[in-house]
Amino acid sequence: MSPAMVKFENVSKLYGEHRVLTDLSLNVSAGEKLALIGASGSGKTTILRILMTLETIEAGCITVNDRPLLTPKVARLSPRRREAYLQEMRRDIGMVFQHFNLFPHMSVLRNVTLAPTLTRGISLNEARDQALDLLEMVGMENKASALPAELSGGQKQRVAIARALALKPKIMLFDEVTSALDPELVEEVLNVLRKLGSQTDMTMLLVTHEMSFARDFADRVLFLDGGRIVEEGPPEEIFRNPQQDRTRLFLRKIVAAGLSL
Numbered sequence: 001m002s003p004a005m006v007k008f009e010n011v012s013k014l015y016g017e018h019r020v021l022t023d024l025s026l027n028v029s030a031g032e033k034l035a036l037i038g039a040s041g042s043g044k045t046t047i048l049r050i051l052m053t054l055e056t057i058e059a060g061c062i063t064v065n066d067r068p069l070l071t072p073k074v075a076r077l078s079p080r081r082r083e084a085y086l087q088e089m090r091r092d093i094g095m096v097f098q099h100f101n102l103f104p105h106m107s108v109l110r111n112v113t114l115a116p117t118l119t120r121g122i123s124l125n126e127a128r129d130q131a132l133d134l135l136e137m138v139g140m141e142n143k144a145s146a147l148p149a150e151l152s153g154g155q156k157q158r159v160a161i162a163r164a165l166a167l168k169p170k171i172m173l174f175d176e177v178t179s180a181l182d183p184e185l186v187e188e189v190l191n192v193l194r195k196l197g198s199q200t201d202m203t204m205l206l207v208t209h210e211m212s213f214a215r216d217f218a219d220r221v222l223f224l225d226g227g228r229i230v231e232e233g234p235p236e237e238i239f240r241n242p243q244q245d246r247t248r249l250f251l252r253k254i255v256a257a258g259l260s261l
Contacts, residue, residue, distance in 0.1 A: 003066075005030040005171060005203040006051065011060030013046055013227070020046050021227040024060070033197055033204045035218035035235070037211065039250060042224040044207040048173040051205070052095050053086045064089060065170065091119070094169035098176045100156040102148040102163070108135065109144040112163045120167065127166070134162040138192045154185030158192055165196075172196070174206045186210070193217065211254055215239050223247045 006028040013021040021043045028034050036044040049055045050062065050070065061071040068074050069089055074082060102111050112131035116122050122130075135141045138158040148156055157177055164172065174193065178186040190213050197204065197217055208214050214221055215235040222232045223244075231244045242248050 003030055004028065004063075005032070005065055006205070007061075007063045008047075009061045009063075011050070011062060012058045013043075013050065013055065014058050019227055021050075021057075024227065024229065026222070026229065028203060028205065030203055031201045033217060033219045034206065035214035035221045036205065036207045036224060037209075037214060037221060037250075038224035038230075043227040044224055045175050046227075048095060048175050048205060048207060051093060051171070051173060053090060065092065091167065092170045093173065094164035094167055094171070095173040095175065096157070096160050096164050096177050098180050100148070100153075100160045100180075102156055102159060104148050106147075107144065108140065108146050108148070108151070108159050111148070111159060112166050115163065116166050131162070131166060134165050135159070137165075137195065138162045139188070152185060153181045154188045157181065157189045161189075161192055161196075169202065171203045171205070174204070174208070176207050176209065178208070178210060211239065211251075223250065225250070 004027040006026070008024055008026040011021055011024045012019065024043070036047065038044055046055060050057060051064070053070070057070050062069045063071070067089065069086075074085065077085060103114070106114065109128065109131055112134060113124065113127040116127040116130065117124055132141060132144065135144055138161055140155060140158050140162065143151060143155060148159070151159065178189050181189065190210065193206070194217065196202065206214070206218065218235050220232060221235050221238040223230050223238060225246050231238060231242060231247045238247065239251065242251060
């Protein structure tokens, strides 16, 4: 087993009076591909947003690559020092959201080169060469000069993946990256994720409702319900022989909805 790249220890998260995560502990090994599944509101996306420091936590500790991310020690830093520290930590983490979030007034190429030139201090020429390589990897090299409005949803999502990769993260987070796409566009994005999984050693956390993809792609699957991990294990065990009643009920509903396992 590889050392833990991500570690949650007894993490709790509330939105007002609503408890989203309850005493959650989780280790993700370096290079592991982890799929998070469960009903809406189960806490899946919150885990990713916490890792991106888009959300705070009420209790517990989170470390990334053996460095504190959200811990009491970090919380005691002055606001200025804490933000500088978290900004440094975020350099190792990339996230792709459901709704692309591309800059509409910038070309595809500029969307991918912007962050590296601003945050990594590399030259525009170097960023451009890297961006073109990434766009080729996601099958979008012929759209480098296009604006986002000229792209399909699947094309926008592939550009968003290239943009996240441009910062060379060690950890990639994917939050329902196909949920906003028309069904015929889903496969082109999943193919990019398959390529990333086979050609890189990045640690990857994937929130998805594409169960057949999770089964084929992930090294491990976590089923969450009510902010807790109900069941976890290799995909074949979770999907073919779940041990918990709540997991079995969830998967039966997936099948009843016409989604394949």
